[in-house]
Amino acid sequence: MNIRKFWRLSCLTVASLFWASCSSDSNPQFPIAQAANPDSSADANGEGFGDESSSSAVAPESSSAAEIESSSTDAPIPPSSSSTVSEVSSSSETPSLGSSSSSIAGSSSSAASYILARDPSVTCYANSYMGTTACSSTKDISCEDYKKYLGSDTTLSEKIISRWESALQSCGAVKDLFREEPLYGISYGGCPMRMFVDMKCSNDSSYSDVKLDGKKFYTSQEEYNKAHGVAPDVIVKNCPQGDFALFMDILADVQKKLYEVVSGWLMENVERDPLEQDYLDSLLDYDNKTLKGRAPYIVGDVDEDARLSLLSNYWFDGYIAKTKTCEDDTPVITERYKEKYNAILAECLKIIEANLKPVSK
Numbered sequence: 001m002n003i004r005k006f007w008r009l010s011c012l013t014v015a016s017l018f019w020a021s022c023s024s025d026s027n028p029q030f031p032i033a034q035a036a037n038p039d040s041s042a043d044a045n046g047e048g049f050g051d052e053s054s055s056s057a058v059a060p061e062s063s064s065a066a067e068i069e070s071s072s073t074d075a076p077i078p079p080s081s082s083s084t085v086s087e088v089s090s091s092s093e094t095p096s097l098g099s100s101s102s103s104i105a106g107s108s109s110s111a112a113s114y115i116l117a118r119d120p121s122v123t124c125y126a127n128s129y130m131g132t133t134a135c136s137s138t139k140d141i142s143c144e145d146y147k148k149y150l151g152s153d154t155t156l157s158e159k160i161i162s163r164w165e166s167a168l169q170s171c172g173a174v175k176d177l178f179r180e181e182p183l184y185g186i187s188y189g190g191c192p193m194r195m196f197v198d199m200k201c202s203n204d205s206s207y208s209d210v211k212l213d214g215k216k217f218y219t220s221q222e223e224y225n226k227a228h229g230v231a232p233d234v235i236v237k238n239c240p241q242g243d244f245a246l247f248m249d250i251l252a253d254v255q256k257k258l259y260e261v262v263s264g265w266l267m268e269n270v271e272r273d274p275l276e277q278d279y280l281d282s283l284l285d286y287d288n289k290t291l292k293g294r295a296p297y298i299v300g301d302v303d304e305d306a307r308l309s310l311l312s313n314y315w316f317d318g319y320i321a322k323t324k325t326c327e328d329d330t331p332v333i334t335e336r337y338k339e340k341y342n343a344i345l346a347e348c349l350k351i352i353e354a355n356l357k358p359v360s361k
Contacts, residue, residue: 116201117216117227124201124217131196143171143318150241150321157233165336171318174246241321241334247308248294250320250337254345255291259284262291262352276356283352296351314343 112123146168150161199207199217210217211224218224225232262280282299285292293299297311309315320340323331 112202114199114212114215114217116199116203117213117218118223119203120216122201122203122205124199124207126217127198127200129196129198130193132193141167143168143173146171147244147319150238152238153240155235155237158236159233161236161238165321167318168244169316169318169320169336173319174317239324239326241324242331243322244319245322245337246319247312247314247316248305249322250341250344251294251297251308252290254341254348255295256289257345258296258348258352259290261349279355280352296348296355312344312347314340314347316340 112125114124114126116122116124146164149164150168196209197212197217199210201207207217207219210219211221213224218227224230262283266277266280266284283291283295294305294308297308309317320337321334322337324334325331
Protein backbone atom coordinates (compact mmCIF):
# COMPACT_ATOMS: atom_id res chain seq x y z
CA MET A 1 0.00 0.00 0.00
CA ASN A 2 2.83 2.41 0.77
CA ILE A 3 4.43 1.72 -2.60
CA ARG A 4 1.16 2.37 -4.44
CA LYS A 5 0.57 5.60 -2.54
CA PHE A 6 4.14 6.72 -3.24
CA TRP A 7 3.74 5.94 -6.94
CA ARG A 8 0.50 7.88 -7.11
CA LEU A 9 2.06 10.94 -5.48
CA SER A 10 5.02 10.70 -7.84
CA CYS A 11 2.70 10.65 -10.88
CA LEU A 12 0.74 13.64 -9.60
CA THR A 13 3.96 15.57 -9.00
CA VAL A 14 5.27 14.88 -12.51
CA ALA A 15 1.91 15.80 -14.04
CA SER A 16 1.72 19.09 -12.13
CA LEU A 17 5.24 20.04 -13.16
CA PHE A 18 4.47 19.19 -16.78
CA TRP A 19 1.24 21.23 -16.67
CA ALA A 20 3.03 24.20 -15.11
CA SER A 21 5.67 24.19 -17.83
CA CYS A 22 3.02 24.07 -20.57
CA SER A 23 0.94 26.97 -19.19
CA SER A 24 3.77 29.39 -18.41
CA ASP A 25 3.11 31.41 -21.63
CA SER A 26 -0.36 32.37 -20.47
CA ASN A 27 0.66 33.24 -16.93
CA PRO A 28 -1.30 36.32 -15.78
CA GLN A 29 1.75 37.81 -14.17
CA PHE A 30 2.62 39.42 -17.53
CA PRO A 31 -0.50 41.53 -18.14
CA ILE A 32 1.23 44.55 -19.72
CA ALA A 33 3.00 42.55 -22.36
CA GLN A 34 -0.24 40.82 -23.26
CA ALA A 35 -2.35 43.98 -23.39
CA ALA A 36 0.18 45.84 -25.51
CA ASN A 37 -0.57 43.61 -28.48
CA PRO A 38 -2.97 45.68 -30.65
CA ASP A 39 -3.98 42.65 -32.69
CA SER A 40 -5.15 40.65 -29.68
CA SER A 41 -8.43 38.95 -30.47
CA ALA A 42 -9.46 39.24 -26.85
CA ASP A 43 -9.28 43.05 -26.95
CA ALA A 44 -10.97 43.29 -30.34
CA ASN A 45 -13.90 41.11 -29.33
CA GLY A 46 -14.36 42.59 -25.86
CA GLU A 47 -13.07 39.42 -24.15
CA GLY A 48 -10.46 39.01 -21.40
CA PHE A 49 -12.08 41.53 -19.06
CA GLY A 50 -12.25 38.85 -16.31
CA ASP A 51 -8.52 39.49 -15.58
CA GLU A 52 -8.56 42.50 -13.27
CA SER A 53 -4.87 43.41 -13.65
CA SER A 54 -5.11 43.22 -17.44
CA SER A 55 -8.15 45.52 -17.63
CA SER A 56 -6.60 48.13 -15.37
CA ALA A 57 -3.43 48.25 -17.43
CA VAL A 58 -5.26 48.64 -20.74
CA ALA A 59 -7.74 51.32 -19.62
CA PRO A 60 -5.51 54.41 -19.89
CA GLU A 61 -4.41 53.58 -23.43
CA SER A 62 -7.93 52.86 -24.71
CA SER A 63 -9.27 56.09 -23.18
CA SER A 64 -6.58 58.13 -24.92
CA ALA A 65 -7.30 56.49 -28.25
CA ALA A 66 -11.01 57.21 -27.92
CA GLU A 67 -10.30 60.89 -27.28
CA ILE A 68 -8.02 61.15 -30.31
CA GLU A 69 -10.56 59.43 -32.57
CA SER A 70 -13.38 61.67 -31.34
CA SER A 71 -11.43 64.84 -31.96
CA SER A 72 -10.42 63.77 -35.47
CA THR A 73 -13.97 62.94 -36.62
CA ASP A 74 -16.09 65.63 -34.96
CA ALA A 75 -13.90 68.72 -35.15
CA PRO A 76 -14.00 70.71 -38.44
CA ILE A 77 -10.93 70.77 -40.62
CA PRO A 78 -9.00 73.99 -39.95
CA PRO A 79 -9.30 76.41 -42.89
CA SER A 80 -6.28 77.42 -44.88
CA SER A 81 -4.72 80.81 -44.29
CA SER A 82 -6.27 82.24 -47.46
CA SER A 83 -9.72 81.05 -46.41
CA THR A 84 -9.36 82.69 -43.00
CA VAL A 85 -8.29 86.00 -44.49
CA SER A 86 -11.11 85.94 -47.03
CA GLU A 87 -13.82 85.26 -44.49
CA VAL A 88 -12.54 87.80 -41.98
CA SER A 89 -12.26 90.55 -44.56
CA SER A 90 -15.70 89.69 -45.91
CA SER A 91 -17.30 90.10 -42.50
CA SER A 92 -15.35 93.15 -41.32
CA GLU A 93 -14.84 95.22 -44.46
CA THR A 94 -17.80 94.41 -46.70
CA PRO A 95 -21.09 95.96 -45.53
CA SER A 96 -23.97 93.61 -44.85
CA LEU A 97 -26.43 93.44 -47.73
CA GLY A 98 -29.15 91.25 -46.29
CA SER A 99 -29.49 87.57 -45.64
CA SER A 100 -29.20 86.55 -49.28
CA SER A 101 -25.95 88.43 -49.79
CA SER A 102 -24.38 87.19 -46.59
CA SER A 103 -25.23 83.59 -47.38
CA ILE A 104 -23.78 83.87 -50.86
CA ALA A 105 -20.65 85.55 -49.58
CA GLY A 106 -20.19 82.91 -46.91
CA SER A 107 -20.45 80.10 -49.45
CA SER A 108 -18.00 81.65 -51.92
CA SER A 109 -14.69 79.90 -52.44
CA SER A 110 -11.95 80.55 -49.92
CA ALA A 111 -9.50 81.85 -52.51
CA ALA A 112 -10.13 84.90 -54.67
CA SER A 113 -11.84 83.55 -57.79
CA TYR A 114 -12.06 86.61 -60.08
CA ILE A 115 -9.54 88.93 -61.67
CA LEU A 116 -9.85 92.54 -62.74
CA ALA A 117 -10.02 92.58 -66.53
CA ARG A 118 -7.84 95.66 -66.98
CA ASP A 119 -5.23 94.40 -64.48
CA PRO A 120 -5.03 90.57 -64.18
CA SER A 121 -2.63 90.87 -61.22
CA VAL A 122 -5.55 92.09 -59.09
CA THR A 123 -7.54 89.19 -57.61
CA CYS A 124 -10.96 89.59 -56.07
CA TYR A 125 -13.81 87.71 -54.47
CA ALA A 126 -17.47 88.31 -55.24
CA ASN A 127 -20.47 89.17 -53.12
CA SER A 128 -23.77 88.59 -54.97
CA TYR A 129 -27.25 89.67 -53.92
CA MET A 130 -30.68 90.41 -55.35
CA GLY A 131 -31.78 94.02 -55.62
CA THR A 132 -34.27 96.25 -57.41
CA THR A 133 -33.34 98.42 -60.33
CA ALA A 134 -33.91 102.15 -60.14
CA CYS A 135 -37.38 102.85 -61.43
CA SER A 136 -38.79 105.48 -59.12
CA SER A 137 -38.19 108.17 -61.74
CA THR A 138 -40.45 106.44 -64.30
CA LYS A 139 -43.19 104.87 -62.18
CA ASP A 140 -45.48 107.91 -62.52
CA ILE A 141 -45.07 108.33 -66.29
CA SER A 142 -48.42 107.83 -68.01
CA CYS A 143 -49.39 106.58 -71.45
CA GLU A 144 -50.00 110.15 -72.54
CA ASP A 145 -46.50 111.13 -71.45
CA TYR A 146 -44.94 108.43 -73.61
CA LYS A 147 -47.10 109.51 -76.55
CA LYS A 148 -45.79 113.03 -76.09
CA TYR A 149 -42.16 111.86 -75.96
CA LEU A 150 -42.47 109.72 -79.08
CA GLY A 151 -44.39 112.42 -80.91
CA SER A 152 -41.68 115.03 -80.35
CA ASP A 153 -39.14 116.15 -82.94
CA THR A 154 -35.89 115.62 -81.07
CA THR A 155 -32.49 113.92 -81.25
CA LEU A 156 -31.66 111.11 -78.83
CA SER A 157 -30.42 107.52 -78.50
CA GLU A 158 -32.03 104.73 -80.51
CA LYS A 159 -32.15 102.62 -77.35
CA ILE A 160 -34.14 105.27 -75.53
CA ILE A 161 -36.66 105.44 -78.35
CA SER A 162 -37.04 101.66 -78.27
CA ARG A 163 -37.54 101.72 -74.49
CA TRP A 164 -40.24 104.37 -74.80
CA GLU A 165 -42.03 102.31 -77.47
CA SER A 166 -41.96 99.20 -75.27
CA ALA A 167 -43.13 101.17 -72.23
CA LEU A 168 -46.03 102.67 -74.20
CA GLN A 169 -47.07 99.23 -75.46
CA SER A 170 -47.43 97.99 -71.89
CA CYS A 171 -48.54 101.18 -70.15
CA GLY A 172 -51.85 99.71 -68.98
CA ALA A 173 -54.27 101.81 -71.01
CA VAL A 174 -56.72 98.91 -71.21
CA LYS A 175 -57.89 97.45 -67.92
CA ASP A 176 -57.67 93.66 -67.85
CA LEU A 177 -60.84 92.64 -66.03
CA PHE A 178 -59.50 89.17 -65.37
CA ARG A 179 -56.47 90.42 -63.48
CA GLU A 180 -57.72 93.14 -61.18
CA GLU A 181 -56.32 91.21 -58.21
CA PRO A 182 -52.80 89.79 -57.97
CA LEU A 183 -52.60 86.08 -58.80
CA TYR A 184 -51.00 83.71 -56.31
CA GLY A 185 -49.64 86.54 -54.20
CA ILE A 186 -47.79 88.18 -57.09
CA SER A 187 -48.44 91.89 -57.51
CA TYR A 188 -48.13 93.47 -60.92
CA GLY A 189 -46.01 96.51 -61.52
CA GLY A 190 -43.26 97.73 -59.22
CA CYS A 191 -39.54 97.81 -59.84
CA PRO A 192 -37.96 94.70 -61.42
CA MET A 193 -35.30 92.76 -59.50
CA ARG A 194 -31.97 91.46 -60.75
CA MET A 195 -28.68 90.06 -59.47
CA PHE A 196 -25.99 92.53 -58.38
CA VAL A 197 -22.33 91.53 -57.98
CA ASP A 198 -19.83 93.49 -55.88
CA MET A 199 -16.09 92.80 -55.67
CA LYS A 200 -13.50 93.15 -52.91
CA CYS A 201 -10.00 93.07 -54.36
CA SER A 202 -6.37 92.60 -53.39
CA ASN A 203 -5.56 96.20 -54.33
CA ASP A 204 -7.72 97.35 -51.38
CA SER A 205 -10.44 98.55 -53.76
CA SER A 206 -14.10 97.67 -53.90
CA TYR A 207 -16.26 97.69 -57.02
CA SER A 208 -20.06 97.71 -57.07
CA ASP A 209 -22.41 96.21 -59.67
CA VAL A 210 -19.67 94.83 -61.91
CA LYS A 211 -20.06 93.12 -65.28
CA LEU A 212 -18.89 89.49 -65.20
CA ASP A 213 -17.15 87.82 -68.15
CA GLY A 214 -16.22 84.31 -67.05
CA LYS A 215 -13.56 84.65 -64.36
CA LYS A 216 -12.88 88.26 -65.36
CA PHE A 217 -14.99 91.26 -64.54
CA TYR A 218 -15.36 94.83 -65.76
CA THR A 219 -16.15 97.73 -63.50
CA SER A 220 -18.85 99.15 -65.78
CA GLN A 221 -20.97 98.35 -68.80
CA GLU A 222 -19.09 100.95 -70.79
CA GLU A 223 -15.75 99.28 -70.02
CA TYR A 224 -17.20 95.91 -71.04
CA ASN A 225 -18.61 97.31 -74.30
CA LYS A 226 -15.29 98.93 -75.20
CA ALA A 227 -13.33 95.72 -74.56
CA HIS A 228 -15.76 93.65 -76.68
CA GLY A 229 -16.13 96.14 -79.51
CA VAL A 230 -19.76 96.93 -78.77
CA ALA A 231 -20.75 100.13 -80.51
CA PRO A 232 -21.99 102.95 -78.28
CA ASP A 233 -25.57 104.18 -78.44
CA VAL A 234 -26.44 105.63 -81.82
CA ILE A 235 -27.81 109.15 -81.59
CA VAL A 236 -30.55 109.72 -84.15
CA LYS A 237 -33.24 112.22 -84.98
CA ASN A 238 -36.58 110.91 -83.80
CA CYS A 239 -39.26 110.70 -86.44
CA PRO A 240 -42.39 111.97 -84.65
CA GLN A 241 -44.85 109.11 -84.16
CA GLY A 242 -48.63 109.32 -84.21
CA ASP A 243 -51.92 107.49 -84.78
CA PHE A 244 -51.45 105.49 -81.58
CA ALA A 245 -53.46 102.26 -81.72
CA LEU A 246 -54.83 99.89 -79.11
CA PHE A 247 -55.05 96.14 -79.70
CA MET A 248 -58.68 96.52 -80.78
CA ASP A 249 -57.65 99.18 -83.33
CA ILE A 250 -55.12 96.84 -84.95
CA LEU A 251 -57.66 94.02 -84.86
CA ALA A 252 -60.15 96.29 -86.69
CA ASP A 253 -57.60 96.77 -89.49
CA VAL A 254 -56.96 93.02 -89.56
CA GLN A 255 -60.68 92.30 -89.80
CA LYS A 256 -60.94 94.41 -92.96
CA LYS A 257 -58.24 92.28 -94.54
CA LEU A 258 -59.92 89.11 -93.32
CA TYR A 259 -63.19 90.24 -94.93
CA GLU A 260 -61.43 90.30 -98.28
CA VAL A 261 -59.95 86.84 -97.69
CA VAL A 262 -63.12 85.13 -96.44
CA SER A 263 -65.43 86.72 -99.00
CA GLY A 264 -62.96 85.62 -101.68
CA TRP A 265 -63.23 82.02 -100.45
CA LEU A 266 -67.02 82.20 -100.64
CA MET A 267 -66.94 83.51 -104.20
CA GLU A 268 -64.67 80.71 -105.38
CA ASN A 269 -66.32 78.20 -107.67
CA VAL A 270 -65.78 75.43 -105.13
CA GLU A 271 -68.36 73.07 -103.77
CA ARG A 272 -68.46 73.49 -100.00
CA ASP A 273 -70.24 71.75 -97.19
CA PRO A 274 -73.34 73.76 -96.19
CA LEU A 275 -72.16 73.97 -92.57
CA GLU A 276 -68.77 75.30 -93.69
CA GLN A 277 -70.51 77.84 -95.93
CA ASP A 278 -72.71 78.96 -93.04
CA TYR A 279 -69.73 79.38 -90.68
CA LEU A 280 -67.80 81.57 -93.11
CA ASP A 281 -70.91 83.59 -93.89
CA SER A 282 -71.54 84.17 -90.16
CA LEU A 283 -68.20 85.94 -89.84
CA LEU A 284 -68.89 88.63 -92.43
CA ASP A 285 -70.39 92.08 -91.93
CA TYR A 286 -71.41 92.81 -95.51
CA ASP A 287 -72.58 96.35 -94.82
CA ASN A 288 -69.25 97.57 -93.37
CA LYS A 289 -67.01 95.16 -95.32
CA THR A 290 -65.37 93.74 -92.22
CA LEU A 291 -65.88 90.91 -89.76
CA LYS A 292 -68.59 90.96 -87.15
CA GLY A 293 -67.81 91.94 -83.57
CA ARG A 294 -64.47 90.51 -82.42
CA ALA A 295 -64.47 87.63 -84.90
CA PRO A 296 -62.79 85.26 -85.28
CA TYR A 297 -61.77 85.36 -81.60
CA ILE A 298 -65.36 85.80 -80.45
CA VAL A 299 -68.12 84.88 -82.91
CA GLY A 300 -71.36 86.83 -82.66
CA ASP A 301 -72.31 90.21 -81.29
CA VAL A 302 -71.30 89.43 -77.71
CA ASP A 303 -69.32 92.28 -76.14
CA GLU A 304 -66.54 90.44 -74.33
CA ASP A 305 -63.46 92.52 -75.04
CA ALA A 306 -61.90 91.44 -71.74
CA ARG A 307 -61.61 87.87 -73.08
CA LEU A 308 -59.31 88.99 -75.87
CA SER A 309 -56.39 89.09 -73.44
CA LEU A 310 -56.89 85.35 -72.94
CA LEU A 311 -57.67 84.42 -76.54
CA SER A 312 -54.82 86.15 -78.36
CA ASN A 313 -51.11 85.50 -77.92
CA TYR A 314 -50.42 89.03 -79.18
CA TRP A 315 -52.58 90.96 -76.77
CA PHE A 316 -51.13 94.16 -75.29
CA ASP A 317 -52.69 96.69 -72.94
CA GLY A 318 -51.08 99.90 -74.18
CA TYR A 319 -50.54 101.69 -77.49
CA ILE A 320 -48.46 101.17 -80.62
CA ALA A 321 -47.78 104.06 -82.95
CA LYS A 322 -49.16 103.30 -86.41
CA THR A 323 -47.29 106.01 -88.28
CA LYS A 324 -44.13 108.10 -88.08
CA THR A 325 -43.20 111.17 -90.09
CA CYS A 326 -39.60 111.66 -91.14
CA GLU A 327 -37.72 114.19 -93.27
CA ASP A 328 -40.02 114.14 -96.31
CA ASP A 329 -43.07 114.84 -94.10
CA THR A 330 -44.78 111.72 -95.43
CA PRO A 331 -46.28 109.43 -92.77
CA VAL A 332 -45.18 105.81 -93.05
CA ILE A 333 -46.26 102.69 -91.14
CA THR A 334 -43.96 101.89 -88.23
CA GLU A 335 -42.13 98.56 -88.06
CA ARG A 336 -43.61 97.76 -84.68
CA TYR A 337 -47.15 98.19 -86.03
CA LYS A 338 -46.38 96.01 -89.08
CA GLU A 339 -45.05 93.21 -86.89
CA LYS A 340 -48.08 93.25 -84.62
CA TYR A 341 -50.54 93.47 -87.54
CA ASN A 342 -48.99 90.52 -89.38
CA ALA A 343 -48.88 88.41 -86.21
CA ILE A 344 -52.56 89.03 -85.41
CA LEU A 345 -53.57 88.39 -89.04
CA ALA A 346 -51.76 85.03 -89.09
CA GLU A 347 -53.32 84.07 -85.76
CA CYS A 348 -56.85 84.89 -86.98
CA LEU A 349 -56.41 82.88 -90.18
CA LYS A 350 -55.24 79.94 -88.12
CA ILE A 351 -58.33 80.20 -85.89
CA ILE A 352 -60.68 80.27 -88.90
CA GLU A 353 -59.00 77.26 -90.52
CA ALA A 354 -59.11 75.34 -87.24
CA ASN A 355 -62.84 76.05 -86.88
CA LEU A 356 -63.52 74.90 -90.44
CA LYS A 357 -62.19 71.39 -89.84
CA PRO A 358 -64.82 70.34 -87.26
CA VAL A 359 -67.55 71.84 -89.43
CA SER A 360 -66.34 69.94 -92.48
CA LYS A 361 -66.38 66.63 -90.57
